[in-house]
Amino acid sequence: TSSDSVVTLLDYGAGNVRSVRNAIRHLGFGIKDVQTPEDILNANRLIFPGVGAFAAAMDVLNKTGMAEALCAYIEKDRPFLGICLGLQLLFQSSEENGPGVVGRFDSSNGFRVPQIGWNALQITKDSEILDDVGDHHVYFVHSYRAMPSDDNKEWVSSTCNYGDNFIASVRRGNVHAVQFHPEKSGDVGLSVLRRFLHPKTNIPKVIACLDVRANDKGDLVVTKGDQYDVRNLGKPVELARQYYKEGADEISFLNITGFRDFPLGDLPMLQVLRLTSENVFVPLTVGGGIRDFTDANGRHYSSLEVASEYFRSGADKISIGSDAVYAAEDYLKTGVKTGKSSLEQISRVYGNQAVVVSIDPRRVYITHPNDVEFKAVRVTDLGPNGEEYAWYQCTVGILCFIVTFLFVHTATQSDKAVNGGREGRPIGAYELAKAVEDLGAGEILLNCIDCDGQGKGFDMDLIKLISDAVSIPVIASSGAGAVEHFSDVFRKTNASAALAAGIFHRKEVPIQSVKEHLYKEGIEVRI
Ligand code: 1PR
Known part of the structure; x- marks a missing residue:
């Protein structure tokens, strides 16, 4: 697996992040678990699925030196996705005076707390990872939420209403965080993860x-x-x-x-x-x-x-x-x-x-890559004589009128010597x-x-x-x-x-x- 297809996961052991792991694998990525603060600093792409209680999580992160590494990583604008508590912790650590920014839902206005269920977003700015969300619902499970304010309005990419308007996602540069659970939000949720994992690529x-x-x-x-x-x-x-x-x-x-x-x-x-x-x-x-x-x-x-x-x-x-x-x-x-x-x-x-x-190449099996002057590869399926390598020989069309004529008019079955009227050339694909x-x-x-x-x-x-x-x-x-x-x-x-x-x-x-x-x-x- 190339390093491009591996995502680093910060799982500090406070809860179940199995679904996040499964979703990442489902999207074709391998996972490297953070063991030391250096793993955070060396990550190409970091996902931080915050679980557990806020204070306990903060405690672990501080004690292990992870909090400091996280701040350094985020400050460098490295690709980051925080989920749930991963969003709230971002606020707490980015705002000098955390208290007041993240608080508990008020249950007195008839909304049950925790919010456990599906809700829609009001997307307030281009966040790239939310591009497929639109009016679709996403899944939330939380008692605490971060509130929009003048100080953070540049970060907020969507809000959600549950009794009051809270922050559903933030984005600054390559740093993203979502309060909802993309790994539990069906196809739309997967698209959020996918857009984070494959940013700005062409659509196949x-x-x-x-x-x-x-x-x-x-x-x-x-x-x-x-x-x-x-x-x-x-x-x-x-x-x-x-x-x-x-x-x-x-x-x-x-x-x-x-x-x-x-x-x-x-x-x-x-x-x-x-x-x-x-x-x-x-x-x-x-x-x-x-x-x-x-x-x-x-x-x-x-x-x-x-x-x-x-x-x-x-x-x-x-x-x-x-x-x-x-x-x-x-x-x-x-x-x-x-x-x-x-x-x-x-x-x-x-x-x-x-x-x-x-390019119209045909596979030529060889025993050793140095047997030919062309670039050879180790093949997944061995050749007929157990060959482990192959090069791909380019071909050109020859005598096509005659060959096509023969095929069409005599319905000759595949003749390997002619093979659609193509001649091998001394050049590899x-x-x-x-x-x-x-x-x-x-x-x-x-x-x-x-x-x-x-x-x-x-x-x-x-x-x-x-x-x-x-x-x-x-x-x-x-x-x-x-x-x-x-x-x-x-x-x-x-x-x-x-x-x-x-x-x-x-x-x-x-x-x-x-x-x-x-x-x-x-x-x-x-x-
Ligand atoms: O050499 O510039 O005149 O271009 C000839 C073009 O015609 C080349 O692109 C060459 O691939 C194609 N060609 C030449 N002879 C044939 C033939 O069938 N006798 N067709 C031919 C090649 C290959 C693909 C095919 C895919 C997918 N066809 O075009 O569509 O292999 O097929 P699949 O999904 O059924 O497996 P020039």
Whole structure:
């Protein structure tokens, strides 16, 4: 577990914090318990679930030197979340003259004390961690409360009414505290913890991918093959609309016949983009055959012209596969950015964010990481001969017209030698990813030929390797077969998005189910 996914917990032993522990683990984080004041000072993220009686808690914290460490930690504006007594103690220790700020509820006005139950908040300022709370109720259990005053009004992010208006949460910089119990407040409560644990990260995206090819009549049809062999599934525009309605965050079209001929001759693809963009209001990516091209009459078209036509037709991003492999190979060989590759040209004119590089690697098992000059990883599942390592060899499309023709017309089953018409290149996915980031790619679409269409889950070793290697967003692709595969990939890797094709096309797992599952697992999604 990396230190980013560990949260430090201050449990001074005065009561039950099991639910807080469980909630943290549920959100995919490990827990480091504070043993010494130094553990507080060294924390990346500290949660202080105050339990027990106020004076007793203060006593323990003072005696153990924890109080002093806490003050120092908070003063440095380090990420902190106090819960319940954890909020009240914050007040007590931050205000010179504590008495008067935190006091007991007055039961004479008909409200039973303690307050044990659900109540709504009045959010008074942007607190980030409360962003999902809105009108939802959260759970309180307390007899004491901190009262808003002129001195603390800059801190107060929400109040709550129980006989009188008391402070439900405070926030200053990275320091947060809540009077209610997020670990007992259902999904909304979990979202408070999640927002504290994953501050300001991008919301993971779920992308539907349509691999399309032209059929005999010249219509584009959606295909989905197993390890890059193809078969028909439906019409692209209709499917894209359906996925948009079901909640897809983006739609990708990969034109796998684009490179058999000049893409601008590929009017159906432009038409698909025009029609789709009429009522699909999420980003559209198009890939396949984006490269410089000289037609039969000797006229040269630059990849930039090809991309421009796609953008004009409604694409937000273009995706480059094979051509980016050649560009990366040249760049790594010479160390020179020529500025002439399609990747460089398009990102210079349209911006990095408009250029995705699609990587199509296959796993090559090896016995020892030094057996190859490319970055290798220790694999989770051993190779066929017990190999413990693998590198990921990039591939490019070859002779696609002929291969596609063969597959479509003879319905040949998967032929490993051809494998969807792809040729292995002397470059690894790791080397490629870093090179294309340098050359101006804005995003990486990371496929894996071994996992494609298998429904057994994403290649976590590969996705971890690449998403840790670059700082641009990485889209995990190939192999999704169940909703759990999506939560897994977001939990265990730094992927920014997960893409699937087959399970959506075959209606095995609808996009809504993926989103609902992620939400239930405490992973933020666009609903
Ligand atoms: O090399 O720039 O012309 O781009 C070609 C593009 O087309 C590349 O992005 C490449 O991934 C894709 N491609 C090439 N041949 C095929 C084929 O199927 N014969 N499709 C092909 C690749 C892989 C993913 C797939 C995911 C998820 N398809 O797009 O959608 O693996 O599938 P799953 O969820 O069903 O497992 P260039």
